[in-house]
Amino acid sequence: MFAIFTYLLFLFSYSYQLLIFYKLNQYRLGSIKDILKIIIILVISIMILDFIIGQAIFLILVIFFYSKKSQLSKIVSTILFANLITYAADLFIRLIGLSFPIITSYFVPIAVTYYVLVYFLIKRVKLYQLFIKEKNYLLLGLIVYAFIALHIIGLISMKANQDLTGILITALLLFIQFLFMIYAFYIQNKLFDRRLEDRLNKERENNLKSYLKNLEYSEEKLRRFKHDYRNMLISLRNAIKEDDNDILINKLDRYSENELDQENFEEYKDLIRVKDLQVKSILISKINEIDRNNIKFSFECATKIDNLDKLVNPFDLSRIIGIAFDNAIEESKNNQIGEINAYIFQNGKTFTFEIRNKIKNIPQLSKIQQTGFSTKKNHQGLGLSNINQLKQKYPTLFVNYRINNNWFIFTLNIVGVDE
């Protein structure tokens, strides 16, 4: 009877750890393979009745099954964190129970409440964001330290039979300290995001101002043109009367050619359909930059672009678009054949942004995505790996890289989730 109870307890503890682990890594149960993995891990871990060895085997199995080359630190951090959170409840309720035996009879409801609360808290504050950064060794170190400390305390408490209050208080303090540190990490992350947001907001304002100036300028030009044209028509009428219209018609042609066919504002004209301010702003700023660098360029937007914030955080989106533009600009600067074309498109729930730039030498596509690689000799290579990291936040965001007849093509698709 007791053995079954222990099994169930272990099973629950391991399952809960896996649940938290999945949540923090934003995994979802997808394939049969996934379920098989979980069953294997659970079965093997449960078979070992020794608590410590069982735990160790469980952790090793998870790390072994889930770690990929680049994500080892993330996997270790998340599973240890899940283990810590689960183990802490077990340990504290046990320790408190030794001092106040009355607690023991409420063991199950207290534990269940704790687990449910923790689960929803993790979900609510989107704690997974803390673990997105790869190779966050500071966080890993903190978690490993707390993990070891808590388990040592657990071991001592199991062996020692003397007064446990001291141990309990130490452990509690330690655990609270750990939680506080995690909280500090979390807040720091948030602050960083907010600072970035502020900066982008300011940028957006500046971009819109320069766009407005551009608009005013073209409006002014239009007014002047109207004025000139009217004068010219009057002269034309007089000239017809006087019969030397050839000269004047030539003059009119020349004037129209100069004033009408100027394509200065051509690139901006489609921006009117972009209703999303953040995206509009980044587009204006990048089009400006391309103009300044005298790169051959076209931009198209044939549909209304709106409500993007429902699909993706606008700041993340404008960062991705910005990086894609920067790469194209960098590649086209000082390049004789340099040319950039871009378009955005929104249809139903799908948003598409595509930018292509002419390339001189064809880069090895497979290397492009890797951290630190760049088609350019100097810096900038971080760009595409940054995109890769942002991409991890959204299961609905798709990035494609293609090379076609000397064009490097970057496509971003964001697919709306069906409600």
Place this chain on the structure above:
Amino acid sequence: MRTFKIAICEDDRDQNEHINYMIKKSCIFLSSEHQKFEISNTFYSYESIFQFINSSSKLPDIYFLDIQLSSKPDDKNGIELANLIRNKQKTAQIIFITTHDELTLLTFEYQIEALDYIVKSNEEAKIQTKITQDLEKSAYKLEEFLEKKNNIFTYQIGNNFYRVNTDDIYYISTTPFPHRLKIIAKNEISEFTGDIKNIQDKIPSFIKVSQSYLVNMKNITSINLKKRLILFPTGEEIQFAFSAKRKIKEYLMAD
């Protein structure tokens, strides 16, 4: 004999009649004992053609669409309509009728994959030639599509479809996200929605060498049967499952 059906959508009555007349002329000119062209549907608004496309099971093959289907700039336009048609009907041949300042060439070409665009102007003869050429090209493409279907792998992201030549693909693999696959080809790294099982049914010539890799064996650089390793031209190396060994051996023998 194959009949190609044509639909026209233009909100201006006079222009609609005019383009109808011109297309009819081209149809008569092109029809022979092997193929026939005819106008099957004429629409005057976005709503009417939208309804038709969503409810009808027999859709036309070739579309002539006006871009500006309303005078209000925020209303649905021909480009959105074309995208809708494209999603319903991958083989649809779309030709835009446009004024000069509505030209959005990249969108035509890559987003809609429009066949052509006809700029409204006074040069009747030129437009007539263009219509005839476009119809001819459409017929050719529709035939070609039937033949070539097998060699092209089409994948989908949201409302968009992308095509890649099967011979260029190195492999298709799973990603950490469920239902998201990765495709590595000669000139392409892309992600799309799908399940590796369904993909294998679509491209039976590829070998599923492990739970997460579907490999085009024609394009591998080398293979090590002892260590169970496959090397790709990208420099990547993957290990294949023990259970796939027999299939791979069979393939190598058949070669």
